[in-house]
Amino acid sequence: MQKSVSLSPALPPKPKSRSFSFKGFLPFLIPVLVVVIWQLSSSLGWLSTNILPSPWAVLKDGVKLTQTGELPxxxxxxxYRATLGLVIGGGLGFILGFLNGMSNTARLLFDSSIQMVRNVPHLALIPLIILWLGINESAKISLxxxxxxxxxxINTFNGIRNVDPDLIEMGKSYNLSKRELFQxxxxxxxxxxxxxxxxxxxGVMWTTLIVAETISANSGIGYMSTNAEDFVDMETVILCIVIYAIxxxxxxxxxxxxxxxFLDWQTLGRSNN
Known part of the structure; x- marks a missing residue:
């Protein structure tokens, strides 16, 4: 028996709900409310400008510093400091995590020492780094x-060590080389x-850079904040904090x-399920 084929046109897709745009605004709702309340409190005199300048004053200060070229x-x-430090530190962390995750010998040799150093607050190394490298760019980038x-x-190491053993056994059953197994x-x-x-x-990158530029620097956002603090320039101090947040x-x-x-395959897998 032949199956009958329906010639009725396909139904048009349902229009997307307008709630999508509202959901897209939700992450900005609280920051916008904070800025509005902050500005109203300053305008009505509830908040002293000596304690906290208004958002409008901070914005005008940012425009002025941009026009002079100091802010850019x-x-x-x-x-530059943040990006280069992240590339060097992140690259080294990935290499060590890869080696210790893939090789038991490397793990026994290096992991214990790395874990001991990891538990030392890296900001406590600032005096030592200054003594070694001075206050030039290499000190801040190294920190x-x-x-x-x-x-x-730690995340690369744990990610590799926690791979499902069944997946690895399946790859070996397909005679994959070590390189193919990893890839x-x-x-x-x-x-x-x-x-x-x-x-x-x-997140650690920006936290570290703030401290490094505040303690020993003659340029950067942290230096601007410290210099403004010396001159009791509250607008610039708040501006630097806002810039770091942004x-x-x-x-x-x-x-x-x-x-x-890079993880779109996970999304596709969940949607297929």
Whole structure:
């Protein structure tokens, strides 16, 4: 018996709900409310400008510093230090995590020592780094590199060590070489954990840079904040804090975009289920 074929046109897709745009605004709702309440409190005199300047005053100060070129210059210097420190520290953490995760001999040789060093607060190394490297760029970049190395290391190491053994056995049953086994099974399975380490390292990166630029620097956002504090320039101090918050948020969005880009196979797998 032949099956009858329906010639009725396919139903058009349902229009997307408008709640999507509202959900997209939700992450910005609390910051916007805080700024509005802050501005109203300053305008009505409930909040003294000696304690906390208004958002409008901070914005005008940012425009002025941008026009003079001081803000773009110091922001570019801070971004350079943060990026280079993250690349060096994150790269070293990934290499060590890869070696110790893949090799039991390397793990027995290096992991215990790395864990001991990891438990030392890296900001406590500032006096030692200054004595070794001075107050030039290498000191600040080295401090950021030390701070960002351990989150990437520990997550890479755990990601590789916690790969499902059944997947590895399946790869071996297909006669995959060690290189193919790593490329096709171990690394994709460990990648979510690695990206968690990178995301955490981005937060440590900005925290470390703030301290480094506040203590020993003649440029950068942290230096601007310290210099403004000496002259009781509250607008610039608040501006620097806001800039760090915005840079941190942008960094987090970049990390999320990498997760979306490299882990789309997880999304497809969940949707198929």
């Amino acid at each position: 210059k110091n922001m570019s210097i801070s971004l 950021v590199a030390i701070g960002t190395m351990f989150p990437v290391y 096709k099974i171990i690394f994709p399975a460990a990648l979510p954990q690695v990206l968690v380490g990178v995301r955490y390292a981005l 840079l941190g948020k942008i960094s987090d969005l970049v990390a999320k975009s990498f997760e979306t880009l």
